[in-house]
Amino acid sequence: MRERSVVAEQYATTDRLTQRIGIWGPGPDGIDPVIALRDAVIALEPHRVVEMGCGTGLLAAQVCRALPECDYLATDLSPAMVTATVATGATVRAMVASADTLPVADGWADVVIAAWMLYHVPDLDAVIAEAARVLTPGGTFFAVTNGDEHLATLLADAGSGPVRTQFSAENGAAVLGRRFSQVHRQDIRTEACFTDHAAATAYLATVDPDLAAGLPWFDGPRRDAGFTTIFTATGPLPMPGRGPQ
Ligand SMILES: C[S@@+](CC[C@H](N)C(=O)[O-])C[C@H]1O[C@@H](n2cnc3c(N)ncnc32)[C@H](O)[C@@H]1O
Numbered sequence: 001m002r003e004r005s006v007v008a009e010q011y012a013t014t015d016r017l018t019q020r021i022g023i024w025g026p027g028p029d030g031i032d033p034v035i036a037l038r039d040a041v042i043a044l045e046p047h048r049v050v051e052m053g054c055g056t057g058l059l060a061a062q063v064c065r066a067l068p069e070c071d072y073l074a075t076d077l078s079p080a081m082v083t084a085t086v087a088t089g090a091t092v093r094a095m096v097a098s099a100d101t102l103p104v105a106d107g108w109a110d111v112v113i114a115a116w117m118l119y120h121v122p123d124l125d126a127v128i129a130e131a132a133r134v135l136t137p138g139g140t141f142f143a144v145t146n147g148d149e150h151l152a153t154l155l156a157d158a159g160s161g162p163v164r165t166q167f168s169a170e171n172g173a174a175v176l177g178r179r180f181s182q183v184h185r186q187d188i189r190t191e192a193c194f195t196d197h198a199a200a201t202a203y204l205a206t207v208d209p210d211l212a213a214g215l216p217w218f219d220g221p222r223r224d225a226g227f228t229t230i231f232t233a234t235g236p237l238p239m240p241g242r243g244p245q
Pocket of ligand 1: 053055076081097099115
């Protein structure tokens with residue numbers, strides 16, 4: 001987990017996120033986690049969705065186009081991300097909000113989504129509790145994150161160990177199990193494609209400039225394996241001291 005100010009700087013504009021998203025594709029199983037998440041959300045035909053940390057609104061736009069009647073509230077701490085989400089032109093409501101204080105009533109949403117963002121939040125349990133608070137009793141929480149081995153080969157070449165986070169493929173089920181009675185997982189192998197050394201260093205620089213400086217020269221393109229898990233949590237448990245929800 002990084003300081004809130006570092007996260008804010010990282011996402012002050014959409015540039016770095018857009019650059020990072022662009023290098024990813026399906027791995028050997030041919031499954032793209034963004035598409036798998038989108039299809040899982042659409043299959044539930046939710047009436048009300050809240051997304052935490054919506055980024056540029058790619059998922060929100062796709063779900064809203066498939067489900068035009070859905071009331072989809074996309075939230076992000078970064079005003080630039082909210083502006084980008086509005087600019088998708090989809091029928092999505094977008095708002096600046098911290099994931100631990102969502103602007104909706106208890107039990108409002110059929111679906112809550114946190115895609116690649118729970119590793120950033122300063123108080124992980126507070127955010128998971130907030131997801132449980134805003135869900136209907138029969139609602140579904142989708143939480144997507146990467147595994148410890150994600151991009152491990154590129155990081156090793158740049159002189160770094162695996163990135164270990166507070167919410168990962170390895171620890172995510174235990175974290176969610178504190179607030180949800182059932183947690184299922186879908187593990188997906190992905191692949192990053194860097195056209196050349198400059199592309200790989202540019203990617204690393206969006207994460208940490210020191211990593212970029214540590215990547216030795218290589219000729220031509222390179223591919224590195226990624227590892228993502230989609231957690232599906234249901235059965236929100238009562239908040240301690242608040243009785244049944
Ligand atoms: C890695 S990006 C993922 C964006 C998007 N979910 C996606 O999959 O493309 C993380 C996003 O979470 C947002 N974020 C970070 N901390 C947050 C918090 N505490 N509350 C709400 N959003 C947050 C960032 O501004 C950023 O847009």
